[in-house]
Amino acid sequence: MLIPWPELVTFLAAGMVMNLTPGPDVMFATASGLSGGPRAGIAAGLGVGLGGLWHVGLAAAGLSALVAASPGALQAIRWAGAAYLAWLAWKGWTAAPVAPAAQGQDPIQGQRGMLRAFGKGALTNVLNPKPVLFILAFLPQFTDPARGPVAVQILALGALFTLTGTLITAGYGALAGLAHRAVARRMARLGKVSAVIYAALAARLALD
8 A cells, every 4th residue: 555655745745734834723832832832832732633643543434434335435525625625725815814912812822831731732633623624635635445445544644644743733832932923923924825735636636
C-alpha cells in the first residue's frame, strides 16, 4: 500500500498549508501561548493533536464499513468531499481577517496551565464534528483500493496529517508565547492561500 512519492509529497504539502491556516485549534493554541507562555501553547497543540487521532479513527472505521457495504461508496464520498472542499475554499477566500479582540482579550479563551491547556485542547477537538468531516473530504482522494484496505490507508495518512498538524499548532502556540500579539495579526494572511488549496483539491476530486 505504498503511496507514490509525487502523490505523497502533494498530500504532505497540501496538509501543511491547511494546518497553517488559522482555525479554532490554532486560535486556541495561540491564545494559550499568549496567556500562559510557550509551554502552555505547546501543550494546547499536543492536546489538539490527540483529539485529531480520535477523528482519524472514526473516519477510518466509517469508510471501512461503507466500502465493504458498497464498492461505489468511496467514489460517492469523493464527490461529496469535492463539494465540501469547494465550500471551504469559498469560505476561506471571503472570510474577514482575524484580529485580536478589543480591550486586550483574545478571540478564543486560552489556558494558562500546561495540563489544562492539553486537556481542553484534546476535549474541544474530540467534541467538534468538523474535523471528521474534513478528514472524510480530504484523505480519501489519496487512497486507492488497489493498494490495500482503505481503512489502513486512512489511518496511515491520518497519522501523517495529524503529526504535521500537531507540530504546526504547537508551533503557533510556542511562537505566540514568545512573540505575543504580533502572531495574531499575521495569521489571517494565510486564509486566501488555504482557499486556493481547497479549490485545487476540490477540482482534483471532481476531475479524477
